[in-house]
Amino acid sequence: MNELGVVVIGAGDMGSRHATNWIEAGARLIGVYDPDQNRARRVAGRFEAEAFTATEVFLGRSDVHIVSVCTPTHLHATYTVESLDAGKHVLCEKPAALTLPDALRMKEAALRNGRELRIGFMRRFDPASHQLMAFRQKIGDPVMAQTTLAAGVRPKLLMHDAAANGGPIIDMCCHIFDQWAALFGEQPDTVRAHGYTFSENKIELASIQHKALDSAHITLTYPSGAVGHIHVSWGLPGGIKPLEYHTYMAPEGLITVDWPKQVTLMDASGTNHWKGRASDPWLTQISQFYRELLDGEPRHLATIDDGIEALRTSLAVLESVAQGREVRPVEITGEMPSLVERALG
Ligand SMILES: NC(=O)c1ccc[n+]([C@@H]2O[C@H](COP(=O)([O-])OP(=O)(O)OC[C@H]3O[C@@H](n4cnc5c(N)ncnc54)[C@H](O)[C@@H]3O)[C@@H](O)[C@H]2O)c1
Incomplete structure (x- = not known):
């Protein structure tokens, strides 16, 4: 054929x-x-x-x-x-x-x-991801990671609907969870998060019956000792241009990312800037x-198992917000619809 x-x-x-x-x-x-x-x-x-x-x-x-x-x-x-x-x-x-x-x-x-x-x-196919992976090999362990994902209220209502796209913890953070699983070579073993709905009273979202959490501070730990923080919000005033920055600090160096345009490595040999995006991921x-x-x-795209792991981490975040405690993603099992509902209050 x-x-x-x-x-x-x-x-x-x-x-x-x-x-x-x-x-x-x-x-x-x-x-x-x-x-x-x-x-x-x-x-x-x-x-x-x-x-x-x-x-x-x-x-x-x-x-x-x-x-x-x-x-x-x-x-x-x-x-x-x-x-x-x-x-x-x-x-x-x-x-x-x-x-x-x-x-x-x-x-x-x-x-x-x-x-x-x-x-x-698709971030797996983004040249910025490949560069980040290459620089990550140079900075050693353990890694302290930080990502900020910030945007004004999204123009598509479904993106804020807990029953449709699920808000940024499910819709957007899944990209970071998948990237970090590749970067650290493992899934997180604990999740602690605080969540908010900054857009609670925004008139443009008034028709949504179940608003998703639109903002969160998330801490993930990984078995190898890596730790990651995510600050995410889709609840900022409209007009704020979406931005995404990462930093990765480890004993041998620092990586900064202005996603997906620039990835910079600073180590003992100096500063190395990479600028993309040369191809469409x-x-x-x-x-x-x-x-x-x-x-x-050979298979290179994310499998359903990868999708399940990223979703499990998102659900652990929602569960941590709902319960006000640290959650281990392995606690998240097939009973999730009720957990999601609880997390959303
Ligand atoms: N990989 C990425 O970079 C990326 C970016 C944006 C969105 N997404 C994902 O892609 C998906 C779609 O997002 P989008 O931005 O294209 O949304 P969209 O709102 O632009 O398009 C969704 C389409 O689905 C249609 N639709 C609604 N109900 C339907 C039904 N019952 N049966 C069939 N079609 C139906 C709508 O009419 C609409 O045309 C979401 O899951 C989103 O998370 C991925």
């Missing part, structure tokens, strides 16, 4: 990006599905693909081999499981899901059907998955 067919579910920003990238990677975009038919038609029309009105229409087709799930997060599991059960391979956007039971269902469906399932932690990720499926190249 020299070409695989793809359908994208969810014709928003990421769906549109996936559609473009699949074509650039060499796949055939068969169509786009979104209950908002105007959106589906708009994206499909750009590529002379079909705008589907129901999943059954394309999941039964033998020329559809891959499904890209680009819906709001609470719908990831439904479409991923349905697609895997129809025998398709799936690239699901990050985070894997909103709850652990959903993420586990996705894993079971992949195993049950013998199909490939990857989670879109979303395209690199999809091209890599395409080669894995078509040519059997």
Whole structure:
């Protein structure tokens, strides 16, 4: 077979990006599905693909081999499981899901059907991540890490909805949890967090019934002795431009990151600046998955297990906020929906 067919579910920003990238990677975009038919038609029309009105229409087709799930997060599991059960391979956007039971269902469906399932932690393919990994090898252990992720209230309401995308602790911090798992070579063993809803009284979010925590101070410890702090907020006044900075201190040096533009190493030999981004990580990720499926190249994308671990850490953060104590991520099990509800008060 020299070409695989793809359908994208969810014709928003990421769906549109996936559609473009699949074509650039060499796949055939068969169509786009979104209950908002105007959106589906708009994206499909750009590529002379079909705008589907129901999943059954394309999941039964033998020329559809891959499904890209680009819906709001609470719908990831439904479409991923349905697609895997129809025998398709799936690239699901990050985070894997909103709850652990959903993420586990996705894993079971992949195993049950013998199909490939990857989670879109595209930062793994960002040149800034590669540079950070390279500099990290030079600074020794233990590492003290600090990341600040700050933005005004997000324009997409679903990003603040505890029942949809889950707020930044699930939606945004999953990127950092996945990066740090790679950087430190392990998952955290303890989590302590304080959380806030800075946007509680913001008029633009008045229609959201269950607002997610939008701000948190998080401390993670790792078995090897690494420790990380995250300051995150999506609840600042609108108009504040999103910013993301990291610092990593260790006995042999200091790394600073102005994500994703600049990574700097300061060590005994001086200061070494790296400036990116030379390539598009979303395209690199999809091209890599395409080669894995078509040519059997080794797997490089995040697996559902990686997605589950990042989600487990997010849920441990919410649990720590709710209970006012340190939480071990291993405590987080399949009972998570009730824990999430408790964390959100
Ligand atoms: N990897 C990244 O860099 C990155 C960046 C942004 C968002 N994301 C993730 O991608 C996902 C989508 O985010 P987005 O920014 O594209 O959102 P978006 O709001 O731009 O698009 C979501 C689309 O899903 C559609 N949709 C809603 N209900 C649906 C349903 N029942 N069935 C099918 N489609 C439905 C909407 O009509 C919309 O077109 C989220 O999980 C988000 O966390 C990832």
